[in-house]
Amino acid sequence: MFVLDKKEMMIQTLGKFVDMVSKELPDDVMAKLKELRVQEEQPLAKAIYDVMFENMDKAKKLSRPTCQDTGVIQYFVRTGAKFPYLGQLREILKEATILATKSAPLRLNAVEVFDEVNTGTNVGTDIPYITWEIVDDSTTVEIEVYQAGGGCSLPGRSIVLPPLAGYEGAMQFVFDTVVNWGINACPPLIVGIGIGTCSNSSALLSKKAMLRPVGTSHPHPKAAEMERTIEKGLNDIGLGPQGISGKNSVMAVHIEGMAHHPSVLGVGVTIGCWANRHGVIRFDEHMNYEIVSHKGVSL
Ligand code: SF4
Numbered sequence: 001m002f003v004l005d006k007k008e009m010m011i012q013t014l015g016k017f018v019d020m021v022s023k024e025l026p027d028d029v030m031a032k033l034k035e036l037r038v039q040e041e042q043p044l045a046k047a048i049y050d051v052m053f054e055n056m057d058k059a060k061k062l063s064r065p066t067c068q069d070t071g072v073i074q075y076f077v078r079t080g081a082k083f084p085y086l087g088q089l090r091e092i093l094k095e096a097t098i099l100a101t102k103s104a105p106l107r108l109n110a111v112e113v114f115d116e117v118n119t120g121t122n123v124g125t126d127i128p129y130i131t132w133e134i135v136d137d138s139t140t141v142e143i144e145v146y147q148a149g150g151g152c153s154l155p156g157r158s159i160v161l162p163p164l165a166g167y168e169g170a171m172q173f174v175f176d177t178v179v180n181w182g183i184n185a186c187p188p189l190i191v192g193i194g195i196g197t198c199s200n201s202s203a204l205l206s207k208k209a210m211l212r213p214v215g216t217s218h219p220h221p222k223a224a225e226m227e228r229t230i231e232k233g234l235n236d237i238g239l240g241p242q243g244i245s246g247k248n249s250v251m252a253v254h255i256e257g258m259a260h261h262p263s264v265l266g267v268g269v270t271i272g273c274w275a276n277r278h279g280v281i282r283f284d285e286h287m288n289y290e291i292v293s294h295k296g297v298s299l
Helices: 006-021 028-040 044-063 086-103 163-185 200-210 221-237
Strands: 072-080 131-138 142-147 157-161 187-197 249-258 267-273 278-283 288-291
Touching: 006 086, 006 142, 006 278, 028 044, 028 249, 044 142, 072 086, 086 142, 142 200, 157 163, 157 200, 163 187, 163 221, 163 267, 187 200, 200 249, 200 267, 221 249
Parallel strands: 072 131, 187 249
Antiparallel strands: 072 142, 142 278, 157 267, 187 267, 278 288
């Protein structure tokens, strides 16, 4: 009998997982969209939510992506130092991306830099984008995949503020960003904010914040209060679903922070759209897997 080796098993499983993530939103996003849908009173806003849910229903039934823009594939790897396939993981993630691109199918979104030629595989220089975090010395790995669409990536930006700007300056930057650009990202939005020192550390933290499960708060009371304040302020603007106006603008506002240089405050903003296609899967060294983000889904 033909038996797949462990590397090939992981490629096949991950490929199916990336395919599934393009077609089914994670549990936290689904729950929040349902909650926001019932709050709408304006007929047009209600109709937009109805279309979103019909779209999601059909995506699942017909096995088609939730949105035509299936994004650039990004992986956030949180691994134990003793996961035995660590050295092969980059190759595994690339192969899984190519597999899902064919099976889903995913839109071809990797354009080779400078040459401006589409690679036709969703793989190119540093694409899929991978960030690595060694979290402990276990033999397991947790992989989060995110499908970064063009419209929702568009508002992303970071800035390094002078010392006197303070947290008020950070909030001003977030509001300016969302008010000026958020409508391009198909609301209701998930707003991720990163507080650090430089542009790259705050930008990376803002992506981490955007991917945090909807419904969670930062454990620090001041950060949690800032999240609530910004969320209320953005909802008061009333972007509504797809920006046609309505009760809410956002699904969530999440902040992540790190100790920073005393002279500056780096602020990053990453926006996620209503079709927030991300998922988390955990593997052990035997290639047993658990899907964390989508309960009851089998591959
Ligand atoms: S912002 Fe999101 S829902 Fe809108 S087109 Fe882009 S990927 Fe699709």
